[in-house]
Amino acid sequence: MYKFTATIVAVILLSIxxxxxxxxxxxxxxxxxxxxxxxxxxxxxxxxxLKIISSTDLNYFEPLVRQYQLQNPNVTVDYTxxxxxxxxxxxxxxxxxxxxVISSAMDLQMKLVNDGFGKSYLSTQTAQLPSWAKWRDxxxxxxxxxxxxxxxxxxxxxxxIPNNRQELITLLRENPDRFRxxxxxxxxxxxxxxxxxxxxxxxxxxxxxxxxxVIGSLSPKxxxxxxxxxxxxxxxxLLLAYNVFGSYAAxxxxxxxxxxxxxxxxxxxxxxxxxxxxxxxxxxxxxxxxIDFLLxxxxxxxxxxxxxxxxxxxxxxxxxxxxxxxxxxxGLLVYLDQLKRKRFLEQWTDAMIR
Amino acid sequence: xxPTLQKSGSLRRRLLLQLLLAAALLSTxxxxxxxxxxxxxxxxxxxxxLGASATSIVEQLRSSNGxxxxxxxxxxxxxxxxISDDQVFYRIESDRETLTGxxxxxxxxATLEIDDPHYYTARYKSxxxxxxxxxxxxxxxxxxxxxxxxxxxxxxxxxxxxSGVANTAALLGVxxxxxxxxxxxxxxxxxxxxxxxxxxxxxxxxxxxxxPLDHPVPQELQTLVDxxxxxIGRLRGTLRRTETFIADAAHHVRTPLAIVRTRAEIAxxxxxxxxxxxxxxxxxxxxxxxxxSATQLLEHATVSYRSDQVSHETxxxxxxxxxxxxxxxxxxxxxxxxxxxxxxxxxxxxxDRVLIESAVHNLLDNAIKYSEPDQxxxxxxxxxxxxCLISICDLGRGLxxxxxxxxxxxxxxxxxxxxxxxxxxxxxxVEEVAHLHQGSFEILPRTGGGTCTSLRLPxxx
Numbered sequence: 001m002y003k004f005t006a007t008i009v010a011v012i013l014l015s016i017x018x019x020x021x022x023x024x025x026x027x028x029x030x031x032x033x034x035x036x037x038x039x040x041x042x043x044x045x046x047x048x049x050l051k052i053i054s055s056t057d058l059n060y061f062e063p064l065v066r067q068y069q070l071q072n073p074n075v076t077v078d079y080t081x082x083x084x085x086x087x088x089x090x091x092x093x094x095x096x097x098x099x100x101v102i103s104s105a106m107d108l109q110m111k112l113v114n115d116g117f118g119k120s121y122l123s124t125q126t127a128q129l130p131s132w133a134k135w136r137d138x139x140x141x142x143x144x145x146x147x148x149x150x151x152x153x154x155x156x157x158x159x160x161i162p163n164n165r166q167e168l169i170t171l172l173r174e175n176p177d178r179f180r181x182x183x184x185x186x187x188x189x190x191x192x193x194x195x196x197x198x199x200x201x202x203x204x205x206x207x208x209x210x211x212x213x214v215i216g217s218l219s220p221k222x223x224x225x226x227x228x229x230x231x232x233x234x235x236x237x238l239l240l241a242y243n244v245f246g247s248y249a250a251x252x253x254x255x256x257x258x259x260x261x262x263x264x265x266x267x268x269x270x271x272x273x274x275x276x277x278x279x280x281x282x283x284x285x286x287x288x289x290x291i292d293f294l295l296x297x298x299x300x301x302x303x304x305x306x307x308x309x310x311x312x313x314x315x316x317x318x319x320x321x322x323x324x325x326x327x328x329x330x331g332l333l334v335y336l337d338q339l340k341r342k343r344f345l346e347q348w349t350d351a352m353i354r
Numbered sequence: 355x356x357p358t359l360q361k362s363g364s365l366r367r368r369l370l371l372q373l374l375l376a377a378a379l380l381s382t383x384x385x386x387x388x389x390x391x392x393x394x395x396x397x398x399x400x401x402x403x404l405g406a407s408a409t410s411i412v413e414q415l416r417s418s419n420g421x422x423x424x425x426x427x428x429x430x431x432x433x434x435x436x437i438s439d440d441q442v443f444y445r446i447e448s449d450r451e452t453l454t455g456x457x458x459x460x461x462x463x464a465t466l467e468i469d470d471p472h473y474y475t476a477r478y479k480s481x482x483x484x485x486x487x488x489x490x491x492x493x494x495x496x497x498x499x500x501x502x503x504x505x506x507x508x509x510x511x512x513x514x515x516x517s518g519v520a521n522t523a524a525l526l527g528v529x530x531x532x533x534x535x536x537x538x539x540x541x542x543x544x545x546x547x548x549x550x551x552x553x554x555x556x557x558x559x560x561x562x563x564x565x566p567l568d569h570p571v572p573q574e575l576q577t578l579v580d581x582x583x584x585x586i587g588r589l590r591g592t593l594r595r596t597e598t599f600i601a602d603a604a605h606h607v608r609t610p611l612a613i614v615r616t617r618a619e620i621a622x623x624x625x626x627x628x629x630x631x632x633x634x635x636x637x638x639x640x641x642x643x644x645x646x647s648a649t650q651l652l653e654h655a656t657v658s659y660r661s662d663q664v665s666h667e668t669x670x671x672x673x674x675x676x677x678x679x680x681x682x683x684x685x686x687x688x689x690x691x692x693x694x695x696x697x698x699x700x701x702x703x704x705x706d707r708v709l710i711e712s713a714v715h716n717l718l719d720n721a722i723k724y725s726e727p728d729q730x731x732x733x734x735x736x737x738x739x740x741x742c743l744i745s746i747c748d749l750g751r752g753l754x755x756x757x758x759x760x761x762x763x764x765x766x767x768x769x770x771x772x773x774x775x776x777x778x779x780x781x782x783x784v785e786e787v788a789h790l791h792q793g794s795f796e797i798l799p800r801t802g803g804g805t806c807t808s809l810r811l812p813x814x815x
Contacts, residue, residue, distance in 0.1 A: 338454050
């Protein structure tokens with residue numbers, strides 16, 4: 001029997017391994033190698049470490065880490081959670097010795113590898129990824145998560161459910177009083193994911209700016225995170241939320257019936273959660289093994305069941321043409337340009353905040 | 355045997371080696387040029403896209419409220435991503451101040467023409483990059499201001515194309531080399547073939563064949579064949595002079611011998627006493643032998659002489675055979691020999707009648723000489739396909755173990771014939787005649803004692 005003696009230790013006490021740190025971390029947990037726990041003593045023979053820095057909350061990833069350790073009992077996993085921006089700082093500016101960077105911020109991940117911070121990794125698992133789900137054996141996507149609109153069924157009862165952005169704009173224009181103060185969306189100034197979704201929307205269609213104008217006129221509530229929007233929709237504070245992580249929505253809305261996902265059939269972007277191995281990694285083989293695990297059948301099964309993160313599948317993308325994965329590539333760097341970002345946020349603020 | 359010549363290499367090998375060397379050089383040249391051209395093409399494509407990317411950024415430059423507004427279009431970078439998975443770097447600067455992008459991205463040293471993309475290669479972040487820079491002047495608060503947009507890309511995609519092309523080019527080169535090698539081999543063989551043909555022609559000739567080579571040869575071999583023909587001519591001349599000398603000598607010896615014989619016979623008729631008669635008989639015998647030798651030397655010289663210019667008349671072999679048998683009939687009767695003739699009638703043959711007659715004379719003469727009295731000789735003439743076969747068989751003393759090759763040597767005689775007059779030239783003459791007519795001569799012991807000689811001659815040439 002495997003005995004997991006994973007211990008949560010105060011973050012502050014455990015910063016020995018890390019360099020003098022300037023980036024902020026939100027959570028940290030060390031999953032000790034099973035063989036250490038069984039033997040009761042640290043012999044150090046055959047043991048190795050895997051230091052993951054991730055933007056994904058611990059509770060989503062814990063089952064995955066445990067399953068990985070079942071297959072790799074000699075690996076101690078050190079899982080650190082930070083915001084995407086802080087993670088970028090940790091790797092790009094501070095070059096912290098992490099072995100694996102898992103982030104939902106595709107653009108920042110892309111910039112990390114573009115600026116030469118990635119270490120290439122090639123395996124049979126990564127070779128099977130569709131071309132849009134990896135970039136040059138440096139960056140690998142393992143989940144595809146749609147940006148969705150969620151709405152309260154009770155609040156929308158007599159209204160027709162919009163199927164695309166044009167219908168959504170019309171709906172909001174025709175019922176301003178009902179939606180005033182009841183619309184939630186990301187605050188692009190603080191949320192990387194929100195910024196990525198918005199910039200991709202702009203790239204796809206002019207409707208985004210008209211939608212922003214309409215939402216802006218209805219005193220929207222701005223959020224940092226998807227989960228807060230989902231919570232507020234459940235509590236009745238919101239009638240509608242735009243560009244929510246579909247994976248979180250599916251998880252948060254499943255238990256109660258009120259909130260529902262409204263599919264946007266004109267286009268729905270799929271954000272790819274990606275992993276990259278920093279070139280300063282000391283345990284890049286473990287990191288590669290973890291990527292392979294995420295892409296393996298057992299990893300995929302756990303991703304969709306326990307972590308509620310839909311694994312990469314090339315078929316649904318071809319079957320449902322409105323699902324469009326955001327392609328990994330240098331195009332993502334454009335909206336990271338400081339001047340571009342400044343201009344975009346100015347435009348967005350003009351439209352959204354009155 | 356002829357002395358072994360020292361070889362100074364092989365023409366064929368030398369030619370083949372040189373052609374193969376040329377093929378290898380050409381293949382390498384082709385490999386390098388295909389690579390160079392393909393790399394140029396790949397670089398041109400990458401340059402064009404880099405240029406388009408930088409230009410699309412430049413097109414979005416404008417001024418607003420006294421500030422430069424940079425609005426990089428999404429396509430500027432995504433178009434770079436569409437042709438290869440290369441890292442992309444950019445830098446936008448004005449007045450040596452980076453407005454946005456990678457501050458340490460190297461810019462070209464050259465002064466940039468306005469709106470004309472300048473392409474350059476540099477090192478950045480310890481990799482080689484291909485970059486382009488475009489300069490544009492935009493008015494800021496009424497004053498012109500120069501802005502430089504640089505876009506760079508790593509060269510992995512280009513290198514991947516280059517290595518792909520290099521592999522194809524290498525395959526092409528090897529294929530080209532194999533093909534050229536094969537063609538070289540064929541060409542070499544074809545070139546060397548006339549030399550071999552001439553050599554074979556010469557080898558196939560009989561030892562007496564001293565005609566000049568008249569086979570058409572390539573220009574380059576003309577000199578060689580001309581000198582060879584000159585040499586053959588000189589050889590023939592020498593041989594002719596020798597034969598003429600022998601014929602003259604034989605002729606000059608024969609006449610006095612005839613006189614000596616006549617005198618000796620007269621002396622024998624008048625001689626008294628057994629010793630004197632015995633002595634005179636041996637003198638006559640010696641003179642006969644010498645006379646016969648002289649005759650055959652003369653005949654042999656004739657054969658040798660005629661071998662240069664064999665005449666081709668068509669005549670009936672059976673009639674000729676009858677004539678020869680007629681000549682020898684008297685001699686045979688002296689020994690009580692019977693000649694059985696089994697001759698097919700009217701066999702027409704094209705050849706040198708004098709020579710063939712001489713050969714048959716010799717054969718029949720031998721048969722009569724080496725037969726015992728009261729025996730018989732079988733003469734047959736048959737046709738066998740395109741040949742005619744003249745066989746003369748006796749029941750005489752046989753070959754005494756000597757082989758045909760021994761017996762047809764000049765002046766070589768059987769070991770059991772010392773009591774019979776002979777020169778050792780007869781069979782040599784027969785052999786040479788057979789040879790001159792592309793026929794063959796065989797001499798074999800006859801089963802039950804005796805010898806069978808057969809002369810096989812083609813009916814037409």
